[in-house]
Amino acid sequence: MKTPDCAREREVVRAVMSRGSDGLSDELRSHADSCDVCRDVVSLVTALRSARDETLGELRLPAAGQIWWRSALRAHAEATETARRPMVWLQGIAAASGAGVIAAILTLAWPSIYDVFVAVAALPATFAPEVSPLMEALRPVLPLALAVVACLVLTPIVVYLALSDE
Amino acid sequence: MADMTLTDVERLVAFEQADRTFQMDEEAFRAFYELTARPLWTYLARTTGDGRLADDLLQESYYRLLRVRTAFESEEHRRHYLFRIATNLVRDHHRRPRVERVEGEGDYPAADARTAERATARIDLARAMEQLKPRERSLLWLAYAQGWSHEEIAASLGLKTASLKCLLHRARRRLLGVLGNPRGEGRS
Numbered sequence: 001m002k003t004p005d006c007a008r009e010r011e012v013v014r015a016v017m018s019r020g021s022d023g024l025s026d027e028l029r030s031h032a033d034s035c036d037v038c039r040d041v042v043s044l045v046t047a048l049r050s051a052r053d054e055t056l057g058e059l060r061l062p063a064a065g066q067i068w069w070r071s072a073l074r075a076h077a078e079a080t081e082t083a084r085r086p087m088v089w090l091q092g093i094a095a096a097s098g099a100g101v102i103a104a105i106l107t108l109a110w111p112s113i114y115d116v117f118v119a120v121a122a123l124p125a126t127f128a129p130e131v132s133p134l135m136e137a138l139r140p141v142l143p144l145a146l147a148v149v150a151c152l153v154l155t156p157i158v159v160y161l162a163l164s165d166e
Numbered sequence: 167m168a169d170m171t172l173t174d175v176e177r178l179v180a181f182e183q184a185d186r187t188f189q190m191d192e193e194a195f196r197a198f199y200e201l202t203a204r205p206l207w208t209y210l211a212r213t214t215g216d217g218r219l220a221d222d223l224l225q226e227s228y229y230r231l232l233r234v235r236t237a238f239e240s241e242e243h244r245r246h247y248l249f250r251i252a253t254n255l256v257r258d259h260h261r262r263p264r265v266e267r268v269e270g271e272g273d274y275p276a277a278d279a280r281t282a283e284r285a286t287a288r289i290d291l292a293r294a295m296e297q298l299k300p301r302e303r304s305l306l307w308l309a310y311a312q313g314w315s316h317e318e319i320a321a322s323l324g325l326k327t328a329s330l331k332c333l334l335h336r337a338r339r340r341l342l343g344v345l346g347n348p349r350g351e352g353r354s
Contacts, residue, residue, distance in 0.1 A: 003332045010315065017313045040338050041310065047345075048311035051291055055208045062225075064199040068192055071229045075187045 006037040016045040091162075117142050188232040195232070202245055205312055206252060212311070213256050213303040215296050223259070227252040242318075249322040253304055260300050294344040302337035309334055 006012075012032055015024050021042050024032065032038040106113070138145070190198070206227065210220035230251050231244070238244040295303050304323060308314045316334075320327040 003335045005331060005335075013310065013313055037335075040342055044306065044338060044341065045310045045313075047291055048307065051212065052208050052311040055211060056204055059204060059207060061203050061207060062221075064196040064203070065192075067199060067225060067228050068195055070225060071188070071232050074229060075233065079187070 004037050006035050008035070009037055009041055012038045012041050013045055016042055017049055021046045095158075114143070117146070189234060189236075190232065195228075198241070198244065199228070201241075202248060206248065209249065209304075209307055209312070210252055210256065212295060212307050213253075213300060214259065215292060219259065223252060223255045226255055243321075246318060246321040249308070250324060253323055256304070257300055290345060294341055297344050298337065298340060301333070302340060305330075305334050305337045306341055 008028075008031060012024075012028065015028055024042075032042050188195070203224070207220055207224050210223045210227075211217050214220055214223070227248060231248050234247070236247065238247065295306075298306070301323070305319065308319045308322065309316075314322070316327050316330045319325070319334075320330050325333065
């Protein structure tokens with residue numbers, strides 16, 4: 001089905017917008033009264049134009065400078081965030097690499113470290129024999145205990161470095 | 167300068183960079199804004215039915231236009247692009263899960279009705295527009311409230327000019343049908 005169309009629709013729209021429906025020439029009014037398309041157009045342009053004029057009359061727009069200012073601040077904030085993102089990634093990669101290197105060193109040097117632990121654990125038996133049974137009981141968990149102590153000491157330092165501005 | 171906080175310094179940097187960041191300088195923007203802000207706001211208000219949302223979308227539309235790197239052939243081309251951004255924002259808004267709002271809250275400012283008949287007519291039109299699809303509202307507003315040509319509307323809404331006549335006809339019939347029957351029954 002062919003869409004109803006009128007070659008004078010645009011002319012009618014312009015006429016109603018500039019002069020209102022009462023300002024149409026007799027000839028144009030006669031055409032609009034007899035044309036289904038233009039009759040609808042006159043009704044709609046009158047209603048919508050009236051609504052538009054009322055809205056414009058009540059409108060309080062922000063100033064151009066305010067729009068510009070907000071846009072500038074937002075663009076700057078977004079640019080800063082974009083620039084910061086690679087640094088966050090690099091810091092994460094560096095921390096993970098450092099943890100990996102430390103773990104590798106500990107693994108390679110573990111036999112020597114364990115001998116030191118044993119020697120340290122044996123010291124109380126030398127100077128205070130009464131604690132020897134206690135030290136024997138703690139020996140299996142000594143590496144874990146030392147690791148927990150190291151984390152408790154290092155964690156505040158790492159958090160401080162991560163959250164500091166520099 | 168010693169009295170300024172870091173935030174103030176950042177603001178100055180932001181303003182200084184704005185002319186380089188944006189696709190137009192402040193003076194050109196002000197002139198463009200004066201020409202387009204009112205029609206754009208009324209378009210947003212009428213197609214969303216929410217004045218406060220129109221305020222937000224107005225800011226967003228201009229921000230996106232300032233950030234775009236498209237070379238515009240003319241001011242008309244820039245204007246059409248702005249309305250296209252606005253139309254896409256309205257469409258995205260309608261696609262989001264809707265929160266039921268209190269009727270009247272955020273509506274574009276109600277005029278002191280000079281006559282009860284004008285107030286009633288305006289409410290009828292607003293309610294009728296709400297029953298239309300977002301694209302139908304856009305088509306009708308641009309064609310019959312702002313008087314744009316089919317080519318201008320097609321450029322702004324990203325439609326083909328050939329299909330615009332049919333779409334506009336359907337939207338026209340639909341609105342007239344709703345205005346004639348506020349409960350939404352009858353012709354479409």
